[in-house]
Amino acid sequence: MGQPLVSADREYWSTVTECLAALSALEKSQDKVENYMVECAAGAHAPMNYKDVITYAEASRWIPSMDEEVKEIIANEVWDVVEPPPGVSILTGKFAYKIKTNADREVTRYKSDGVRAASNKS
Secondary structure: OOOOOHHHHHHHHHHHHHHHHHHHHHHHHHHHHHHHHHHHOOOOOOOOOOHHHHEEEOHHHHHHHHHHHHHHHOOOOOOOOOOOOOOOOOEEEEEEEEEOOOOOOOEEEEEEEEEEOOOOOO
């Protein structure tokens, strides 16, 4: 039978476990960065905002994606256009862009989601 762990051994293995968890998290982050760099090099990364969309070479793919999203919002009656009461803050919106790929990392769809923009009021 093995010897019981003493306090120093527990501290050592606790530190080792923490280091392994940190290394695992770092590897996952590194994988995300590497994937992003590969996508950028291939020209397959999603734009961050509308200004990027209209300047991208793939603008002809993103604009129909945004049109589709707006048509879905209208068809689903997500909101009504009304006059705001005085003193009321207006919620703004923006698009979130994502490139959908298959298992072989081939682009299958350019997706635009209409989302509420973050409020700048506290």
